[in-house]
Amino acid sequence: MPNFYLPLSGNVRQDINPWTWWTRISNGQLGFININMGKSSDPALEQQILDDVGSYGRQIGQLSDALEAVLAHMKTDTWNSDAKEAVEAFKFQLAEIRRLKRSRADSKT
Numbered sequence: 001m002p003n004f005y006l007p008l009s010g011n012v013r014q015d016i017n018p019w020t021w022w023t024r025i026s027n028g029q030l031g032f033i034n035i036n037m038g039k040s041s042d043p044a045l046e047q048q049i050l051d052d053v054g055s056y057g058r059q060i061g062q063l064s065d066a067l068e069a070v071l072a073h074m075k076t077d078t079w080n081s082d083a084k085e086a087v088e089a090f091k092f093q094l095a096e097i098r099r100l101k102r103s104r105a106d107s108k109t
Contacts, residue, residue: 064094 040046053059071087079087 061097064090064097068094 050056054062068091071091076084076087
């Protein structure tokens with residue numbers, strides 16, 4: 001049976017979120033200090049990615065895990081000292097992130 005809609009009824013969607021209303025009116029200004037994340041060529045798509053795929057932190061975490069796996073299988077003994085230092089700094093950051101995540105998980109239990 002086909003859908004039948006009366007006037008002013010049917011497939012209607014309206015987001016009711018005062019925060020988004022206010023930020024549109026005030027050009028995103030909510031306080032004295034604001035962070036501008038830059039302009040996106042497709043803000044709606046970027047928002048959908050953040051909602052459906054993951055936050056920037058989650059995406060960077062996945063990339064970091066993948067890069068760590070690749071580095072584990074590479075021979076770095078022929079790399080120059082700057083490249084080796086960059087890899088060691090990256091590994092140190094990953095270790096610190098893991099330590100902080102463990103610490104947070106332990107404090108919640």
